[in-house]
Amino acid sequence: MSDPLIWLDQVHFQYAPDRAVLSDCSLRVHAGDRIGLTGAVGSGKTSLLRLVVGLVRPTAGRVEVFGRTRTRESDFHEVRRRIGFLFQDADDQLFCPTVAEDVAFGPLNLGLPRDEVRQLVTQTLADLGLAGYEDRVTYQLSGGEKRLVALAGVLAMRPEVLLLDEPTAELDGVAAGRVLDILSTLPHAMVVVSHDSSHLARIAHRRVQLDQGRVISV
Numbered sequence: 090m091s092d093p094l095i096w097l098d099q100v101h102f103q104y105a106p107d108r109a110v111l112s113d114c115s116l117r118v119h120a121g122d123r124i125g126l127t128g129a130v131g132s133g134k135t136s137l138l139r140l141v142v143g144l145v146r147p148t149a150g151r152v153e154v155f156g157r158t159r160t161r162e163s164d165f166h167e168v169r170r171r172i173g174f175l176f177q178d179a180d181d182q183l184f185c186p187t188v189a190e191d192v193a194f195g196p197l198n199l200g201l202p203r204d205e206v207r208q209l210v211t212q213t214l215a216d217l218g219l220a221g222y223e224d225r226v227t228y229q230l231s232g233g234e235k236r237l238v239a240l241a242g243v244l245a246m247r248p249e250v251l252l253l254d255e256p257t258a259e260l261d262g263v264a265a266g267r268v269l270d271i272l273s274t275l276p277h278a279m280v281v282v283s284h285d286s287s288h289l290a291r292i293a294h295r296r297v298q299l300d301q302g303r304v305i306s307v
């Protein structure tokens with residue numbers, strides 16, 4: 090089998106000294122893998138995703154991404170460019186005044202030409218059922234609309250791997266179905282956190298669960 094794109098190797102992690110969140114936690118994500126990650130509230134799912142992109146660091150063990158062990162902040166710059174991370178809380182992700190600016194921010198930052206970015210924004214919003222939302226004020230959107238805009242921003246970056254923290258939370262059946270349809274057609278390796286097993290059944294090839302700080306197969 091090819092080398093994993095992401096390899097958490099016996100990772101330990103804690104926010105406070107006396108309470109381990111992850112202990113001896115290992116996970117490998119290969120090209121084309123579509124992993125559904127479940128686990129109780131507070132079991133460490135978000136923390137696991139944050140470790141992959143270096144928003145938090147392990148206290149022991151190793152984080153390998155795209156074939157290199159990542160330890161320092163500078164090691165993670167490339168990781169964050171190549172991995173799209175949808176935050177659990179869209180308010181943490183959105184920061185531009187309008188929807189179009191928010192979705193365009195990443196691609197412009199990557200140096201894509203403005204015309205191309207404008208088309209990319211229009212297409213990505215339309216794919217997610219948000220045609221005509223370009224000039225809407227981001228902070229006035231509903232929770233579900235914010236989640237879709239945040240997802241549009243992630244997808245518009247054309248990442249190689251997707252880490253999606255509850256992408257269908259707060260969405261109605263129609264919007265969730267649209268998101269699941271899109272995700273199920275993407276070729277990317279992805280890790281999708283969800284409490285909804287019917288949603289995971291539609292997109293994940295493999296299901297894992299966080300249990301007492303470790304990843305177990307379910």
Ligand SMILES: Nc1ncnc2c1ncn2[C@@H]1O[C@H](COP(=O)(O)OP(=O)(O)OP(=O)(O)O)[C@@H](O)[C@H]1O
Nearest residue numbers: 104105110128129130131132133134135136137177
């Ligand atoms: N910044 C922080 N400082 C201290 N403790 C934290 C912090 N963030 C999370 N925790 C704690 O770490 C544990 C794991 O949190 P995490 O957010 O990773 O869980 P989760 O599985 O994503 O939960 P949920 O299903 O509610 O999203 C929880 O007990 C949480 O209270």
Ligand SMILES: [Mg+2]
Nearest residue numbers: 134135177254
């Ligand atoms: Mg979480």
